[in-house]
Amino acid sequence: MAYDYIVVGGGVYGAGTAWELASRGEDVLLLEAEEIASGASGGLGKRGVRANGRDLRELPLMNLAYDLWPTLSDRIGAETGYERTGHLRLFERETGGLQGGFASAQARANVQNEFGVETEVLTGDAVRELEPELSDDVVGALYCPNDGVADQTATTRGLAAAAAELGATIREHTPVRGVERDGDRVTALVTDEERFEVEKAVLLLSNAHVPKLVESELGITLPVWETFPQVSATEPMDEAPVNHLIGHDHRRLALKVLSDNRVMISGGWRGEWDDDTNQAITIDERVQGNAAEARAVFPVLEDVQLETADASRRETATVDHIPIIDTLPGATNMIIGTGWTGHGFAISLAVNQLLATWAIEGERPRRLAPFSTDRFSKTGLPGL
Ligand SMILES: Cc1cc2nc3c(=O)[nH]c(=O)nc-3n(C[C@H](O)[C@H](O)[C@H](O)COP(=O)(O)OP(=O)(O)OC[C@H]3O[C@@H](n4cnc5c(N)ncnc54)[C@H](O)[C@@H]3O)c2cc1C
Incomplete structure (x- = not known):
């Protein structure tokens, strides 16, 4: 053939x-x-559809993707679960760390805007207006209103x-x-x-x-090498404690809201390949480590249980x-x-x-x- x-x-x-x-x-x-x-x-x-904080070489692609995501569902005649939630990249430090702290935010915003990625620098109080459950330790955020999530x-x-x-x-x-x-x-x-x-x-x-x-x-x-990104999800809640797609300047943390107001927690933690079961498994210490990062930023998650965790999906880096x-x-x-x-x-x-x-x-x-x-x-x- x-x-x-x-x-x-x-x-x-x-x-x-x-x-x-x-x-x-x-x-x-x-x-x-x-x-x-x-x-x-x-x-x-879900997956984040995010330009905020992305490598600059990928921003021209993200700029094009911004145009394509909202209409995809109509063009393929199927649900995509795409939603423009906006992305907040949170800062708890004024300076320091690998990313530069809040002191770097305006420079980053300027470059992202130059690439057509609408970006605003928000003060801590302004972020808490958007995310009332956020810790008082957050000093500001980079906000991209056109970022979102999809299924x-x-x-x-x-x-x-x-x-x-x-x-x-x-x-x-x-x-x-x-x-x-x-x-x-x-x-x-x-x-x-x-x-x-x-x-x-x-x-x-x-x-x-x-x-x-x-x-x-x-x-x-x-x-390149293989990785097994770790994700976990909380139990359902009456109300979603998080409104946006969330990322963080120095913590390994990403948050998304799923159905039934469950919160998905991820952000750079990895599972490991297990020869005995011939699949990638989560490591409890790391699942708890990721949850601790989430609770440090959204204290309301302190009493919320994790329902599930997974690291079975193979990715390359x-x-x-x-x-x-x-x-x-x-x-x-x-x-x-x-x-x-x-x-x-x-x-x-x-x-x-x-x-x-x-x-x-x-x-x-x-x-x-x-x-x-x-x-x-x-x-x-x-x-x-
Ligand atoms: C847990 C997790 C969270 C993530 N979060 C985000 C996020 O928030 N935002 C974001 O932008 N990205 C995210 N990513 C990354 C993103 O999901 C991946 O980069 C993307 O899905 C890769 O797509 P792909 O089609 O290249 O690979 P895959 O989806 O892995 O598809 C490759 C396919 O090739 C098939 N295959 C393998 N071997 C063969 C063969 N010999 N012959 C034929 N077919 C073969 C496999 O079965 C598989 O179906 C995340 C990834 C993971 C795992």
């Missing part, structure tokens, strides 16, 4: 790029090892269903095992029982699988915390995307649109230039 485009991976990147290609009338096959949204694009809770599972499944509706072929339970090449082009993808020829381009968007395939097939080691989006020597018609470093969901709609354009037109869109592997050495990847 032959297709013009083959997308590998049924997360928000694979499903979204397949939908973008199908929307433009292209012939596309998506191969997913397990089920749609079974990786980082699924699981407990990652619903969005990803909706994108895949919309792609199928437009004629894309979606194959679940079909892991890609290898590639066939002719010179520096990929000509076919190989699965356990089949072989799929590709006429134009492959989009390798299978997250943690990308570095493995690149290493085994191209002999290139990408500077890069040494400079921004993704790798590129083609590699030996496979010039295969665009890879990996290393989203725990914040890939928000920008995905923008990246997917640009990936489809790149695949069709054969030229890297300018907004994707910062994510090239060139950045890891002056002459390209180490060892090349």
